[in-house]
Amino acid sequence: MRVARMNAPVIAPSRLDTLDLLEAEAIHIIREVVAEFERPVLLFSGGKDSVVVLHLAAKAFYPGKVPFPVLHVDTGHNFPEVIAFRDQTVERLGIRLEVASVQDYIDDGRLHERADGTRNPLQTLPLLDAIAAGKHDAVFGGARRDEDKARAKERIISLRDEFGQWDPRNQRPELWSLYNGRHTPGQHVRAFPISNWTELDVWRYIEREGILLPPLYFAHEREVYSRDGMWRAVGEVSPPLPHETVERRVVRYRTVGDMSCTGAVESPAATLTDIVAEIAVSTLTERGATRADDRISEAAMEDRKKDGYF
Structure with missing residues (x-):
């Protein structure tokens, strides 16, 4: 008996490109943090990196809403176009916006204007107070390792002590995409889902x-x-x-x-x-x-x- 031979179709293995892999890693990190921590929050300034992290969070929990608020430390020196974009974005996504105002701290004397006029270094105290007030145990950020030498030292899950401070010598290993979020009361972690991304x-x-x-x-x-x-x-x-x-x-x-x-x-x-x-x-x-x-x-x-x- 003759057996008919058929040429089986050649099926190419599915391939993920670099962006697919980076997206999958970031979504995994976001979901892990939400699963492990009680009150996460996302730092959202309206800048491109925080916009991308918010977009990834929306994809991670679609069709549900993003299950945490966003926090903006407003220096009062922001571009008006960015503030308008920030407000439009949170309204479109139905997300709660928390704002920590540097101007409020200057007005009541807790902070003072710098001689050089910049307020970026003044954001630290309002940020830490907002984290404490919201009892946030995990804070998402859009920092990337390629931005700065200090940020290159960061882990994806970075522990902050009871004073909100970061010790570069006290970083935990992150092998096989396993992230250690263990912390004591008063401590919190910063989570950087796009840490491995470049600007490009x-x-x-x-x-x-x-x-x-x-x-x-x-x-x-x-x-x-x-x-x-x-x-x-x-x-x-x-x-x-x-x-x-x-x-x-x-x-x-x-x-x-x-x-x-x-x-x-x-x-x-x-x-x-x-x-x-x-x-x-x-x-x-x-x-x-x-x-x-x-x-x-x-x-x-x-x-x-x-x-x-x-």
Whole structure:
């Protein structure tokens, strides 16, 4: 008896690209934290990294809502466009927004304005007070290891002591994607789901997912002046000095911190595709290129993190 022979179809193994793997890791981290901790919260400034983490959280629990609130430490020096975007986002997703105001602390004397005018280093006390008031035992952040040397030392689940402080010598091993969230009363952890992402990964993911962002990230014309090798926006909290010349230039922002310490870069990149192409050839991180507060000292970021900063 003759047996008919058939050519079986060749089935290629399914393959996940880099973004798929990074997304899966981040969603795993978010779900693990929510499963292990009682009162997590997400630091949300309206900047691209926190927007991506919020998007990942929405995917992690879809079709349900994100099961934790978001917290913004508002310095009072934010770009108005970013605050508007923040409010629109939480309303669209139906998420509770908690706000810790640096201005309130200045008004009642708990904090004082710095001589250099920047308020980013003043965020630590309001942040720690908000964590304590909300009894938050896990705080999601959008920090990435490629941003700064201090952030490169972070674990994905990073323990903070009873004073909210970080000890880089007291970091736990994270082998085989196992995360140790053990902590005592009064301590909490910071969780960084996109720790292993690069700036380019973030932008490629934003492009793939069609994630909405504040318009500041895209090329636009505005009044700026040059200071410390950066283009600063003209505004009430960031006025030019008498010797600084105001110009109109086409710029965009790679990061959207305070107006008083965040610089723009000259760029024609007006679409996500343009931005991805621009970042692919950049040799500077976004913080190194545009954040004056990180230039206070070589260890500026690490010093603030040890005190309880993001």
